[in-house]
Amino acid sequence: MDLKKIFIIxxxxxxxxxxxxxxxxxxxxxxxxxxxxxxxGFSSLMIRQETKLEQQFVDIYxxxxxxxxxxxxxxxxxxxxxxxxxxxxxEDYLELIQQDILHAAITISDTLGxxxxxxxxxxxxxxxxxxxxxxxxxxxxxxxxxxETGLVGERxxxxxxxxxxxDAIEIKADNVAPPEQMLGFIVGxxxxxxxxxxxxxGGAVVASDLVAGEKERxxxxxxxVSAARRIELVxxxxxxxxxxxxxxxxxxxxxxxxxxxxxxxxxxVDTSSVQLPLSNFGLILIAxxxxxxxxxxxxxxxxxxxxxIKEAQSYQMPIIFAGMMLAMISMLPGFELTLGxxxxxxxxxxxxFKNIMMGSFNGLxxxxxxxxxxxxxxxxxxxxxxxxxxxxxxxxTAEEDKTLKFWGKEKSNVFTSQFIVIFFVVMLLLLxxxxxxxxxxxxxxxxxxxxxxxILLPTxxxxxxxxxxxxxxxxxxxxRPSNYLMxxxxxxxxxxxxxxxxxxxxxxxxxxxTYLKSMQELVGLEQKSxxxxxxxxxxxxGICEETMFRGYxxxxxxxxxFWKAIIVSGILFGIFHLDPFRLLPASILGFYLGYLTLKTNxxxxxxxxHFSNNSLAIILGNYADKIPVLKNIFQDDQxxxxxxxxxxxxxxxxxxxxxxxxxxxxxxxE
Amino acid sequence: MIKVDKLSKKFPQKEKDFYAVNELSxxxxxxxxxxxLGVNGAGKTTTMRMLSTVLKPSSGTATVxxxxxxxxxxxxxxxxxxxxxxxxxxxxxxPREIITYFARLYDVRDNIIRERIMELSDVxxxxxFLDKKIDLLSTGMKQKVxxxxxxxxxxxxxxLDEPTAGLxxxxxxxxxxxxxxxxxxxxxxxxxxxIMREAERIADRIVMIHEGRILAEGSWSDFKKxxxxxxxxxxxxxxxxxxxxxxxxxxx
Numbered sequence: 077m078d079l080k081k082i083f084i085i086x087x088x089x090x091x092x093x094x095x096x097x098x099x100x101x102x103x104x105x106x107x108x109x110x111x112x113x114x115x116x117g118f119s120s121l122m123i124r125q126e127t128k129l130e131q132q133f134v135d136i137y138x139x140x141x142x143x144x145x146x147x148x149x150x151x152x153x154x155x156x157x158x159x160x161x162x163x164x165x166x167e168d169y170l171e172l173i174q175q176d177i178l179h180a181a182i183t184i185s186d187t188l189g190x191x192x193x194x195x196x197x198x199x200x201x202x203x204x205x206x207x208x209x210x211x212x213x214x215x216x217x218x219x220x221x222x223x224e225t226g227l228v229g230e231r232x233x234x235x236x237x238x239x240x241x242x243d244a245i246e247i248k249a250d251n252v253a254p255p256e257q258m259l260g261f262i263v264g265x266x267x268x269x270x271x272x273x274x275x276x277x278g279g280a281v282v283a284s285d286l287v288a289g290e291k292e293r294x295x296x297x298x299x300x301v302s303a304a305r306r307i308e309l310v311x312x313x314x315x316x317x318x319x320x321x322x323x324x325x326x327x328x329x330x331x332x333x334x335x336x337x338x339x340x341x342x343x344x345v346d347t348s349s350v351q352l353p354l355s356n357f358g359l360i361l362i363a364x365x366x367x368x369x370x371x372x373x374x375x376x377x378x379x380x381x382x383x384x385i386k387e388a389q390s391y392q393m394p395i396i397f398a399g400m401m402l403a404m405i406s407m408l409p410g411f412e413l414t415l416g417x418x419x420x421x422x423x424x425x426x427x428x429f430k431n432i433m434m435g436s437f438n439g440l441x442x443x444x445x446x447x448x449x450x451x452x453x454x455x456x457x458x459x460x461x462x463x464x465x466x467x468x469x470x471x472x473t474a475e476e477d478k479t480l481k482f483w484g485k486e487k488s489n490v491f492t493s494q495f496i497v498i499f500f501v502v503m504l505l506l507l508x509x510x511x512x513x514x515x516x517x518x519x520x521x522x523x524x525x526x527x528x529x530x531i532l533l534p535t536x537x538x539x540x541x542x543x544x545x546x547x548x549x550x551x552x553x554x555x556r557p558s559n560y561l562m563x564x565x566x567x568x569x570x571x572x573x574x575x576x577x578x579x580x581x582x583x584x585x586x587x588x589x590t591y592l593k594s595m596q597e598l599v600g601l602e603q604k605s606x607x608x609x610x611x612x613x614x615x616x617x618g619i620c621e622e623t624m625f626r627g628y629x630x631x632x633x634x635x636x637x638f639w640k641a642i643i644v645s646g647i648l649f650g651i652f653h654l655d656p657f658r659l660l661p662a663s664i665l666g667f668y669l670g671y672l673t674l675k676t677n678x679x680x681x682x683x684x685x686h687f688s689n690n691s692l693a694i695i696l697g698n699y700a701d702k703i704p705v706l707k708n709i710f711q712d713d714q715x716x717x718x719x720x721x722x723x724x725x726x727x728x729x730x731x732x733x734x735x736x737x738x739x740x741x742x743x744x745x746e
Numbered sequence: 747m748i749k750v751d752k753l754s755k756k757f758p759q760k761e762k763d764f765y766a767v768n769e770l771s772x773x774x775x776x777x778x779x780x781x782x783l784g785v786n787g788a789g790k791t792t793t794m795r796m797l798s799t800v801l802k803p804s805s806g807t808a809t810v811x812x813x814x815x816x817x818x819x820x821x822x823x824x825x826x827x828x829x830x831x832x833x834x835x836x837x838x839x840x841p842r843e844i845i846t847y848f849a850r851l852y853d854v855r856d857n858i859i860r861e862r863i864m865e866l867s868d869v870x871x872x873x874x875f876l877d878k879k880i881d882l883l884s885t886g887m888k889q890k891v892x893x894x895x896x897x898x899x900x901x902x903x904x905x906l907d908e909p910t911a912g913l914x915x916x917x918x919x920x921x922x923x924x925x926x927x928x929x930x931x932x933x934x935x936x937x938x939x940x941i942m943r944e945a946e947r948i949a950d951r952i953v954m955i956h957e958g959r960i961l962a963e964g965s966w967s968d969f970k971k972x973x974x975x976x977x978x979x980x981x982x983x984x985x986x987x988x989x990x991x992x993x994x995x996x997x998x
Contacts, residue, residue, distance in 0.1 A: 095838040294834030303824040
């Protein structure tokens with residue numbers, strides 16, 4: 077390896093990229109210009125809008141029904157208000173307020189209070205939906221409270237009581253958190269997420285250009301035949317991605333910080349004591365390096381594998397998305413860095429950054445996080461170099477690319493891995509944003525809508541539009557009745573094994589209590605009936621999720637072989653649960669369901685297995701502590717390890733006999 | 747010079763391995779232009795990619811200036827100039843930057859690079875666009891830059907894989923002139939094409955290949971004598987047919 081060559085390559089790549097408008101805009105111009113524009117623009121707009129509103133005249137209808145000496149004093153005070161027009165006659169003020177012609181109406185009437193003093197009842201009629209009307213209301217309310225204080229004061233002094241008698245408690249807020257720590261708390265939650273996402277997105281643009289782009293433009297061959305070694309090319313390009321990622325990250329951070337500070341100053345918060353926690357930044361920078369280098373190596377491998385820029389970008393999408401999801405852990409409450417978490421890529425950084433920003437720094441954790449990432453890093457660079465040496469990958473350009481001729485007239489191919497990955501990512505985004513908001517409004521109704529509109533319908537739609545034979549593609553085939561029986565027999569040991577695996581995972585990566593509670597709400601019935609839960613969590617996913625994953629997605633990978641199809645579709649199924657802690661259990665369930673489908677060439681066994689798995693989970697979740705037998709197996713939601721092992725053995729025995737029974741049908745597999 | 751010895755490349759396929767190049771042997775000497783002639787898919791590009799060490803041979807070997815392509819890849823590459831019809835250039839860089847970049851990768855010293863660029867700029871008439879971005883250049887100009895890029899390190903061996911594919915007559919003529927210059931400088935030139943007329947015009951010697959094997963080797967006059975035919979296409983087809991007849995009689 078020749079360092080001089082690496083530097084020559086690095087310098088050329090940097091020069092090339094800095095002349096690329098796309099790179100410069102995404103990694104330099106946007107961070108420098110965007111945040112200040114958004115924040116400063118937003119704040120000055122806000123301030124201007126507020127003063128503008130305050131200086132506009134509001135129209136008020138005033139009606140004094142009591143006409144006493146004091147009520148006319150109230151009316152006089154109202155008349156002294158700035159920017160208020162008062163009208164004393166109006167035909168139908170209610171309608172006028174609704175139309176926002178009149179902004180408020182005030183009606184004064186008096187009764188005799190219990191103490192013998194006059195009690196004025198003042199009704200302010202206004203329209204909460206209108207900006208001006210709301211402002212009129214708050215203006216009137218404020219001045220009336222002022223008048224009230226004056227009147228009460230007068231009454232008290234008339235009977236010679238000091239006004240201060242009204243003050244029994246005085247509350248004074250004394251916040252001991254120093255501003256840096258406050259900032260650390262806010263930033264500790266959001267910053268780790270931002271750092272990881274920015275690194276990924278900054279590097280992604282560049283990485284796709286560096287190898288896939290060279291393939292696309294036909295320049296790759298010229299450097300492959302040059303006197304540079306492959307390892308020098310890989311490292312030169314790799315350093316380029318790292319540089320651009322770091323530039324993007326730091327420009328974004330600094331720009332964000334100063335804009336944020338500006339916004340706070342504008343809104344009147346004292347920011348003189350708010351400073352960049354520079355000592356923390358040093359630590360973060362050290363920790364950033366292995367992360368940035370790891371992500372750069374992964375992005376470079378993807379770019380090397382892809383045939384062109386477009387393909388590289390479509391492969392990057394799930395990686396970026398997965399990175400975002402893992403990084404979000406810093407924003408969830410109750411997760412702390414443990415040695416187990418320190419070994420999980422991305423999650424470990426999210427938690428480590430959070431700790432550093434909040435001032436709780438643990439040297440051992442730091443070393444484990446950095447060390448484990450460095451090991452992964454070396455592996456990832458090795459993969460890049462390996463790919464760069466592999467002929468079949470470097471010359472993949474020649475293959476035909478027929479994806480996305482989707483809307484064409486003839487039966488088009490929606491089963492390419494590229495199309496399926498795009499489809500999957502779109503579905504994931506829909507699930508995350510739309511499904512999430514549906515479910516937060518009403519959990520059960522949201523789940524039903526999600527299953528039908530986000531999971532089932534788009535799948536059917538894609539297959540219909542591409543003119544596929546639905547029963548054939550979805551494998552709506554009959555299979556021998558004994559298979560259903562086997563699936564039912566396997567359901568219980570399968571679930572017990574899964575719970576055992578879940579417990580093991582939980583042992584190494586403890587999940588926070590708050591988080592567990594929110595998960596249990598999902599399975600717990602509370603006021604819902606068990607039949608409703610069985611429908612929503614048992615039957616619907618059995619049909620809808622199976623249609624999407626075992627009906628459609630798995631077909632995109634069958635050309636790579638029986639097991640690869642099962643594994644890839646299973647992992648996608650795991651990711652689809654949008655939960656790092658269910659990734660592994662759900663993926664394993666996905667492998668099992670994929671296996672059932674391909675083995676029997678029918679989707680029905682998988683539907684039955686999915687349904688029985690989810691239903692059993694609901695039943696166990698609700699009756700475990702009520703039925704004596706179950707009580708023995710479960711103690712505090714934990715399954716004894718022995719029961720798990722027994723369940724696993726039974727499951728394997730049953731699965732073996734299932735495997736033998738269906739041997740012939742595997743031969744039909746394409 | 748290039749010595750090819752029973753060079754083979756197979757690509758694993760599901761049913762039966764596919765031999766893109768099958769026991770190819772030939773030589774190309776100093777100051778000689780050898781043309782690899784064959785239809786698309788004959789194995790020309792695969793052969794040239796193996797010679798330039800981008801692909802590894804499945805069996806057999808070849809030497810370039812005495813260095814074995816299997817284990818002296820670095821030495822082989824630094825003695826090669828490689829140009830093909832579909833090699834590209836970095837669109838955001840200028841010709842001078844691109845040529846300098848490659849020269850540095852070939853370990854040429856900076857003062858020599860400057861001299862060579864001026865020299866090549868004169869020979870190829872590139873002075874007017876040496877510092878313009880590639881994006882702004884015409885196809886002909888780009889082709890000249892590609893030529894300069896491939897020869898900046900003054901390699902003794904040139905490998906040209908269908909360098910005229912997709913070019914108009916005027917641009918293609920640049921290449922032909924360039925090849926003759928290389929020959930005059932004593933370089934060994936290996937040139938591939940599927941155009942019979944082009945092969946006839948340039949070649950000192952022709953290696954006719956089909957389905958990864960050599961059909962015939964020699965000059966056009968040799969071929970004419972051998973077959974008794976006059977038309978180039980007829981001669982080629984004659985050789986293709988005669989080998990497939992042999993195969994049938996072999997029973998393979």
